[in-house]
Amino acid sequence: MKYTLFAVLLLAGLPGIASAVSEPQPPYTPGLGEFMSSIQMRHAKLWFAGKGRNWPLAGYELDELEEGLEDAAKYQPVFKGKPIAEMIGPATGEPLAQLKKAIDEKDSAHFVKAYDQLTRACSSCHQSAGHGFIVIRRPAVPPMSDQRYDARNRS
Ligand code: HEC
Numbered sequence: 001m002k003y004t005l006f007a008v009l010l011l012a013g014l015p016g017i018a019s020a021v022s023e024p025q026p027p028y029t030p031g032l033g034e035f036m037s038s039i040q041m042r043h044a045k046l047w048f049a050g051k052g053r054n055w056p057l058a059g060y061e062l063d064e065l066e067e068g069l070e071d072a073a074k075y076q077p078v079f080k081g082k083p084i085a086e087m088i089g090p091a092t093g094e095p096l097a098q099l100k101k102a103i104d105e106k107d108s109a110h111f112v113k114a115y116d117q118l119t120r121a122c123s124s125c126h127q128s129a130g131h132g133f134i135v136i137r138r139p140a141v142p143p144m145s146d147q148r149y150d151a152r153n154r155s
Pocket of ligand 1: 043
């Protein structure tokens with residue numbers, strides 16, 4: 001009885017194993033929404049790093065955010081007929097450059113202005129891409145509580 005069950009399970013599994021061997025899966029490519037979700041996390045962390053005047057962390061999160069946008073352009077250049085790869089630069093180039101400048105100069109007022117500019121750019125690209133219901137704003141609370149965002153007492 002035990003062996004019969006075993007044989008049945010084995011036979012049932014064989015076609016699955018055979019097809020897994022003969023048809024290699026294409027490499028996994030995250031969807032645009034996946035890239036955007038990690039961009040969203042960086043966008044939120046960036047705010048608290050900048051508010052906490054933790055300029056090295058702010059610079060780091062800004063780089064990660066830019067890499068996320070570059071990856072989105074590289075792996076999902078077209079989304080539902082919209083040329084995402086071509087839209088990213090014109091939409092975000094200027095606010096990203098302003099943020100970099102503000103962080104380099106450790107200028108809080110400039111940081112806030114450039115951050116709001118980037119945030120508006122996120123939402124207006126969503127609008128142009130037919131996803132105007134995805135509206136981005138300044139985050140109210142830090143996204144992860146197990147990380148310090150301020151520059152004081154880094155422990
Ligand atoms: C080039 C246009 C473009 C820019 C710039 C852009 N987005 Fe998006 N974003 C999209 C599109 C298109 C979607 C819908 C993707 C999907 O449905 O798979 C999206 C989806 C999202 C989502 C929803 C993800 C989810 O699954 O809930 C978030 C959050 C998001 N974007 C955040 C941002 C943030 C933050 C920025 C700015 C730092 C930004 N986006 C900049 C085009 C853009």
